[in-house]
Amino acid sequence: xxxxxxxxxxxVTQMGQEVILRCVPISNHLYxxxxxxxxxxxxxxxxxxxxxxxxxxxxxxxxxxxxERPDGSNFTLKIRSTKLEDxxxxxxxxxxxxxxxxxxxxxxxxxxxx
Amino acid sequence: xxxTTQPPSMDCAEGRAANLPCNHSTISGNEYxxxxxxxxxxxxxxxxxxxxxxxxxEMASLIITEDRxxxxxxxxxxxxxxxxxxxxIVRVARGAQKLVFGQGTRLTINP
Numbered sequence: 001x002x003x004x005x006x007x008x009x010x011x012v013t014q015m016g017q018e019v020i021l022r023c024v025p026i027s028n029h030l031y032x033x034x035x036x037x038x039x040x041x042x043x044x045x046x047x048x049x050x051x052x053x054x055x056x057x058x059x060x061x062x063x064x065x066x067x068e069r070p071d072g073s074n075f076t077l078k079i080r081s082t083k084l085e086d087x088x089x090x091x092x093x094x095x096x097x098x099x100x101x102x103x104x105x106x107x108x109x110x111x112x113x114x
Numbered sequence: 115x116x117x118t119t120q121p122p123s124m125d126c127a128e129g130r131a132a133n134l135p136c137n138h139s140t141i142s143g144n145e146y147x148x149x150x151x152x153x154x155x156x157x158x159x160x161x162x163x164x165x166x167x168x169x170x171x172e173m174a175s176l177i178i179t180e181d182r183x184x185x186x187x188x189x190x191x192x193x194x195x196x197x198x199x200x201x202x203i204v205r206v207a208r209g210a211q212k213l214v215f216g217q218g219t220r221l222t223i224n225p
Contacts, residue, residue, distance in 0.1 A: 004157075014195075030209070031209040031210050033212070035213075037155075042188070042215050042216065042217060043152070043158060043201075043213075043215040044212065044215070045212035045213065046210075048212060049210075050209060050210050056192040056210060056212060058212075078134060079219045082166070082184055084178035089155055091157045093157075093158075093213075095209060096209075097209050099207060100146050100163060100165070100207030100208075101208055102163065102207075103160070103162075103208050103213060104160055105159070106156035106157050107131045107155065107156060107157050108155070108157050110155075
């Protein structure tokens with residue numbers, strides 16, 4: 001069964017460094033999403049992406065964040081200058097254009113900013 | 115998206131049916147009820163969704179009341195691997211629409 005994959009599974013970085021989190025969505029999906037979950041807190045929406053542009057973004061998704069679909073298979077989340085509070089699990093999700101639309105999630109990347 | 119209310123925690127014996135309730139009294143006519151679960155810190159896993167009819171798949175059954183103001187997710191024969199946080203989410207089911215997760219119900223399956 002096709003699934004969303006994410007790399008790396010764990011990332012440790014120093015405050016102020018740039019990180020890129022990678023996702024390979026399910027192959028025939030056209031909508032892509034990033035969510036994050038700070039330890040012990042709710043899963044929070046960051047951004048949705050369709051047709052090579054951002055469809056919606058949350059207040060969390062400020063100028064330090066960007067997303068890109070550099071080729072036909074990858075979907076990336078870049079954090080330009082990481083802060084301690086960016087430490088969280090980051091989940092990628094994808095969905096088809098069918099109705100009703102259903103999002104499928106990847107296993108996540110655990111980001112730790114020191 | 116309509117707000118949902120779920121009990122914070124529930125227990126169920128292994129092998130029994132687990133019935134997880136969800137209230138969504140402000141649901142609109144074009145909003146679906148979705149259920150996801152999260153096992154430990156893994157990615158949320160899609161379980162099932164429905165609009166107004168009861169639905170069943172290989173994982174669970176979804177019972178939606180006739181007025182659509184509440185629903186129940188049923189895991190017919192719960193196993194220890196079903197221990198997870200279960201989220202009931204009400205939303206319009208078209209692309210690029212975010213999922214809004216609440217606190218969910220922490221279901222513990224006991225041996």
